[in-house]
Amino acid sequence: MKKNLWIAILITLLIGTQSYAQEALFGAQQITSPEIHEDGSVTFRFFAPEAEKIEVTGDFLPTVKVETPRGMMDAPGKAELIKDDKGVWSFTSQPLSPELYNYSFLIDGLRSTDPNNPFLIRDVASITNIFIVGEGQASFYRVNDVPHGTVAKRWYDSPGLGMDRRITIYTPPGYEQSNEQFPVLYLLHGAGGDEEAWVSLGRTAQIMDNLIAQGKAKPMIVVMPNGNVIQDGAPGEGSDGFYKPQFMVPKTMDGTYEDNFMDIIRFVEANYQVKANKANRAIAGLSMGGFHTLHISRHYPNMFDYIGLFSAAIMPREDATGRVYSNFDETLKNQMDNGYELYWIAIGKTDFLYEANKEFRAKLDSMNMPYEYVESEGGHIWRNWRVYLTQFAPQLFK
Known part of the structure; x- marks a missing residue:
């Protein structure tokens, strides 16, 4: 009886694990974003067939001046994504210098992280995705061997x-x-x-x-x-x-x-x-x-x-x-x-x-x-x- 009981528990655990794995798969978009190219340019993608406008913002873009309680400060710029016939929006940056960068999306004005990039950091109350481009200075930020x-x-x-x-x-x-x-x-x-x-x-x-x-x-x-x-x-x-x-x-x-x-x-x-x-x-x-x-x-x-x-x-x-x-x-x-x-x-x-x-x-x-x-x-x-x-x-x- 004990042997049968342990077999039943093991089967239940395996089914539960597979269910969670399947749930994670269903929650993810099956596209690549960000995609880092050999020349250092980066392509961002977001699947949203019903959206009217999607922008990406991050410190890889030229900064703009904004007024804050602490005075005029630099803020990340924005770039518009273009939608294809499958409902996937995309934008490709200029070649970027070696660095660790952060970014997020604006979906019809609503800020969102990238569902295809699980790598996130918190700065005060803001959550953004991150990626690393190239070697040089960026190599200090990598987990190297x-x-x-x-x-x-x-x-x-x-x-x-x-x-x-x-x-x-x-x-x-x-x-x-x-x-x-x-x-x-x-x-x-x-x-x-x-x-x-x-x-x-x-x-x-x-x-x-x-x-x-x-x-x-x-x-x-x-x-x-x-x-x-x-x-x-x-x-x-x-x-x-x-x-x-x-x-x-x-x-x-x-x-x-x-x-x-x-x-x-x-x-x-x-x-x-x-x-x-x-x-x-x-x-x-x-x-x-x-x-x-x-x-x-x-x-x-x-x-x-x-x-x-x-x-x-x-x-x-x-x-x-x-x-x-x-x-x-x-x-x-x-x-x-x-x-x-x-x-x-x-x-x-x-x-x-x-x-x-x-x-x-x-x-x-x-x-x-x-x-x-x-x-x-x-x-x-x-x-x-x-x-x-x-x-x-x-x-x-x-």
Whole structure:
């Protein structure tokens, strides 16, 4: 009887599995999109016989200027698809330079992901598809046949914030089998991001694996915290459950995060094989994370020898009332006098924060405070921040 019972259960499981597989097949369109051609051009397709107009939008298209609460900013352009006699709409791009790109469709004005492309990323509350074209810079974003590090989602106790908080930590290839101690890069996200942003949108694990394998960067631990102090974890990953992510949540830039950053460092240095000194700590961040990096590094002037500001949100804020922001000039000079190996600033030429960064550099110049400056094409976009990471990481811990 037991044997017959197990046979019946196995048959039921097989039928159930096949049913789900068939359901997945029925839900998919049997067309190829995106199709990447040898010359780097890409064809997008969407089956919608009843649609009246379909457009594709994404960062592979020329940008347009749009007005936002943060001022004029670059936004992805749009391109119209053409429908054939079978109801399949298509558009083929110009040859694209090597890069990771994102896109989505507009179906009669309604935004949609591509049902033929299962590869998605979340940026704040927007979901888009992604694809990679070519080699060159794009090869840093691929999973190549090299030794791989480990990405862990950990929880740490933050006594200053009164909660356990979720954090993402990359350890380099071979870390688990090694008795070696490693340097640490603390990598901070921008507004609307969380502990998922750098590893998902920023491709941190792929970048670090490839840089280390090529001998361009030292093996290091990369710590990616959540800069939203009212959250214990990313939307859908914390105790608040599922809710729509917001671009800015309360208390993100009022000094609370910076003032309690040592909780993160203490956790890392108590739980990982690290070189716990200034020469082996780096901190960098994009946009809001660049703002945090600026203030954390001068508030704790003996903690970091390497500082990276990626499109930093250097601007006056009415809610910046915490003690972290007091005595700005004095503490910045103190940081300079204490010494550091690298103060690295990078921004795009059309970034809405360009002028604010220019003014900050003028301040550093007036103080004779050493820094390195990189100016790239483009604006306030992940394409730039991924490149900045590939440029910044090789300069660390030399």
